[in-house]
Amino acid sequence: xxxxVVQLPGLNRDRDMIAAITKISGQAPITIWQxxxxxxxxxxxxxxxxxxxxxxxxxxxxxxxxPVMQAIKAKAEAGVKVLGVCNxxxxxxxxxxxxxxxxxxxxxKFVCKEIKLEVVNADTDFTRAYGKGQIIRCPVAHHDGNxxxxxxxxxxxxxxxxxxxxxxxGTNPNGSMNDIAGVMNTRGNVLGMMPHPENLIEAxxxxxDGRGLFASALEVIAA
Amino acid sequence: MINARxxxxxxxxxxxxxxxxxEGALGALGFxxxxxxxxxxxxxxxxxxxxxxxxxxxxxAMCEKLLANTVIENYTISLA
Numbered sequence: 669x670x671x672x673v674v675q676l677p678g679l680n681r682d683r684d685m686i687a688a689i690t691k692i693s694g695q696a697p698i699t700i701w702q703x704x705x706x707x708x709x710x711x712x713x714x715x716x717x718x719x720x721x722x723x724x725x726x727x728x729x730x731x732x733x734x735p736v737m738q739a740i741k742a743k744a745e746a747g748v749k750v751l752g753v754c755n756x757x758x759x760x761x762x763x764x765x766x767x768x769x770x771x772x773x774x775x776x777k778f779v780c781k782e783i784k785l786e787v788v789n790a791d792t793d794f795t796r797a798y799g800k801g802q803i804i805r806c807p808v809a810h811h812d813g814n815x816x817x818x819x820x821x822x823x824x825x826x827x828x829x830x831x832x833x834x835x836x837x838g839t840n841p842n843g844s845m846n847d848i849a850g851v852m853n854t855r856g857n858v859l860g861m862m863p864h865p866e867n868l869i870e871a872x873x874x875x876x877d878g879r880g881l882f883a884s885a886l887e888v889i890a891a
Numbered sequence: 892m893i894n895a896r897x898x899x900x901x902x903x904x905x906x907x908x909x910x911x912x913x914e915g916a917l918g919a920l921g922f923x924x925x926x927x928x929x930x931x932x933x934x935x936x937x938x939x940x941x942x943x944x945x946x947x948x949x950x951x952a953m954c955e956k957l958l959a960n961t962v963i964e965n966y967t968i969s970l971a
Contacts, residue, residue, distance in 0.1 A: 725957070729957065733957060761962075768962065769963045771905070771963065772909060774908050776909065814908075816963060843908070
């Protein structure tokens with residue numbers, strides 16, 4: 669399974685993502701730079717977290733308009749799996765690859781802590797290693813993770829099973845509507861989520877609850 | 892040369908925690924009777940053209956493509 673991790677100025681979780689994918693899949697991902705318009709054949713493209721372009725204008729807004737995103741859009745349309753974590757999620761909604769928007773946390777504070785996630789839909793390429801309704805631990809670290817969508821969109825994504833993760837047990841850290849933590853596109857090949865599964869994949873992290881996401885996407889057996 | 896101003900505001904119904912915090916701070920300063928504060932962004936631009944219709948069309952495209960996120964924001968354009 670070949671994968672790629674996107675690198676943009678201001679993203680800073682790329683190394684964590686590369687390490688997680690390498691450890692779980694046994695194969696190091698290639699890296700893609702912002703100016704690239706020709707992405708090699710891969711099965712999974714990951715946009716990691718950070719603060720692309722200093723979060724100027726709106727989080728993810730500038731990154732979403734870079735040439736590399738046009739190429740990623742084309743890949744997504746061709747069925748390649750795309751995962752955006754944290755700033756990567758913000759970039760995907762700004763690029764129009766996922767519905768809704770991510771706004772300033774309701775508390776106005778940057779949150780950096782561990783939360784609980786409910787796996788709402790386990791019947792997807794990103795979550796099949798989990799069970800439906802399973803509660804997992806996951807770290808979050810963001811200032812703008814407050815998921816918003818208009819009523820119609822919210823109804824649609826809930827009805828279509830596009831909400832894959834919800835903050836559970838009262839741990840919603842940002843005021844997201846319906847406690848939404850992760851959203852997939854209708855086709856089922858693009859996922860964006862605010863929590864960082866790549867930071868909980870081995871004993872050294874204090875747990876491996878995040879491993880299932882990569883195991884699902886990479887179709888390897890979780891160790 | 893045309894001077895233009897683009898104002899971007901949150902749509903009605905979109906939660907504005909920053910506006911709420913500002914409202915609270917104004918109350919703490921003793922300004923009574925202030926309500927429904929919504930904060931937003933202002934962009935001042937200079938466009939090198941004399942064609943006002945073209946400037947307006949270009950600004951609209953800029954708003955749709957970058958300056959505003961139309962999922963959550965409205966924009967208004969004014970030319971000087």
